[in-house]
Amino acid sequence: MTETTKDTTVVVIGGGVAGLALGNFLLRNGVGCIVLEKHSRAYVEQRQRAGALDAGGVRVLNEWGVGEAVDGYSHGDSDAPMPLLIDGEKRQWRSGDDDEDDVDGAFCPQQILVRNLIRVFLRDGGDLRFEAQDVALHDIDTGRPLVSYRDANGVTQDVSCDVVAGGDGYRGVSRTAIPDDVLTCSTHEFGYAWLTVMAGVPADPLAVLAVHSRGFAAQITRGPEASRLYLQCPLTDTVEEWPDERIWSELEARFGESVEPKGPITSKQIVPLRGVVFSPMSYGRLYLLGDAAHLISPMSAQGMSLALHDADVLARAIIQQVERNDSSLLDSYSDTCLDHTWERQASAVWMTRTMHDSGDAGYEGEFCRQIARKNLETMLEPATTPHPAAEAGASQSQG
Numbered sequence: 001m002t003e004t005t006k007d008t009t010v011v012v013i014g015g016g017v018a019g020l021a022l023g024n025f026l027l028r029n030g031v032g033c034i035v036l037e038k039h040s041r042a043y044v045e046q047r048q049r050a051g052a053l054d055a056g057g058v059r060v061l062n063e064w065g066v067g068e069a070v071d072g073y074s075h076g077d078s079d080a081p082m083p084l085l086i087d088g089e090k091r092q093w094r095s096g097d098d099d100e101d102d103v104d105g106a107f108c109p110q111q112i113l114v115r116n117l118i119r120v121f122l123r124d125g126g127d128l129r130f131e132a133q134d135v136a137l138h139d140i141d142t143g144r145p146l147v148s149y150r151d152a153n154g155v156t157q158d159v160s161c162d163v164v165a166g167g168d169g170y171r172g173v174s175r176t177a178i179p180d181d182v183l184t185c186s187t188h189e190f191g192y193a194w195l196t197v198m199a200g201v202p203a204d205p206l207a208v209l210a211v212h213s214r215g216f217a218a219q220i221t222r223g224p225e226a227s228r229l230y231l232q233c234p235l236t237d238t239v240e241e242w243p244d245e246r247i248w249s250e251l252e253a254r255f256g257e258s259v260e261p262k263g264p265i266t267s268k269q270i271v272p273l274r275g276v277v278f279s280p281m282s283y284g285r286l287y288l289l290g291d292a293a294h295l296i297s298p299m300s301a302q303g304m305s306l307a308l309h310d311a312d313v314l315a316r317a318i319i320q321q322v323e324r325n326d327s328s329l330l331d332s333y334s335d336t337c338l339d340h341t342w343e344r345q346a347s348a349v350w351m352t353r354t355m356h357d358s359g360d361a362g363y364e365g366e367f368c369r370q371i372a373r374k375n376l377e378t379m380l381e382p383a384t385t386p387h388p389a390a391e392a393g394a395s396q397s398q399g
């Protein structure tokens with residue numbers, strides 16, 4: 001059975017950070033939209049992924065009046081130091097680099113951000129349809145595209161619209177609607193992976209990173225009772241090769257100190273480090289945003305921020321089209337977002353290489369390790385090795 005549900009201005013495919021942010025931005029400006037999410041509300045509200053939103057991402061939410069989605073998760077003013085351990089020696093990140101920002105980033109677990117964006121959207125009257133199966137895009141190269149899906153009762157629904165926003169992540173369906181001879185994919189593989197692990201223990205401090213000859217490691221908060229552990233590993237590793245005891249002992253070896261408390265490990269995954277950019281980010285009336293259009297190395301912790309950037313640019317463009325019948329921002333959407341994406345990819349590649357190549361020389365060799373160490377030093381406060389004269393003076397006065 002097929003029902004034509006209704007017409008709307010924008011159909012947003014995917015209720016992740018990108019899709020929900022766009023939905024909220026449009027709703028606040030009176031633009032009709034329907035968000036279609038494949039999974040149930042319960043599922044997306046507990047799906048653990050990212051945990052750090054940079055200042056740019058927080059600023060976008062604030063500017064659209066949705067800052068409440070990360071309220072209580074600011075970390076910029078935290079007095080707690082966030083150390084970097086280099087072969088077990090504790091170092092501090094150089095202060096001042098973020099001071100130009102008028103807002104702070106936030107250690108906000110992704111599922112909390114998603115939960116809050118859903119709550120705000122529904123509270124303000126948004127139309128969000130969970131468990132939308134078999135979403136398909138039709139006529140995106142015409143002036144009136146149509147999106148079909150099967151609802152939770154198994155009834156096929158058709159929605160016609162002016163714009164389709166594809167925010168359905170890396171494995172979504174939106175991007176596949178762009179013809180193969182139009183879409184290009186640029187990929188960079190770093191040649192190693194992260195074993196990423198959810199552990200039911202708090203992280204204190206909120207983020208500890210370690211550069212070590214055994215490989216990169218990190219423990220980063222995911223709320224008061226959880227943290228995510230990261231261990232660089234070969235691409236060929238499997239989670240079966242990483243029993244819980246090995247994870248904790250390897251983390252301690254790379255931190256060069258004991259890690260307490262240890263606790264239950266609830267999930268393990270091997271994630272190859274890569275950057276991916278699809279171009280163009282629009283075709284006809286379809287506009288891709290977030291992971292549907294690009295993946296960035298998780299070392300940069302900028303995936304959510306990129307998703308919010310795309311949502312910000314697309315929302316402005318749609319509003320300009322609706323309010324002034326001016327398509328210029330929609331026309332330049334792909335170029336604008338690709339320019340920003342490549343800028344972020346450049347810094348993510350630099351950061352990923354610096355943090356990994358400066359540890360285990362087994363991947364890129366000793367020359368690259370030395371170069372990466374020098375690059376790393378530019379981001380750190382000087383090591384506090386006492387001057388020999390000061391040491392001599394101290395021993396004389398003690399003697």
Ligand SMILES: Cc1cc2nc3c(=O)[nH]c(=O)nc-3n(C[C@H](O)[C@H](O)[C@H](O)COP(=O)(O)OP(=O)(O)OC[C@H]3O[C@@H](n4cnc5c(N)ncnc54)[C@H](O)[C@@H]3O)c2cc1C
Nearest residue numbers: 014016017018038050051052168169290291301302303304
């Ligand atoms: C290990 C790891 C750590 C990370 N850490 C960070 C970090 O600290 N900071 C950061 O900023 N980023 C981080 N990221 C990246 C971040 O998680 C992503 O960039 C972010 O989730 C992108 O949001 P999105 O909304 O574009 O896509 P998604 O979050 O993937 O959302 C897409 C949504 O679309 C839905 N969907 C999929 N297919 C369909 C369909 N056919 N129909 C309808 N709905 C569909 C999905 O269910 C989902 O809800 C990390 C990623 C990984 C893997």
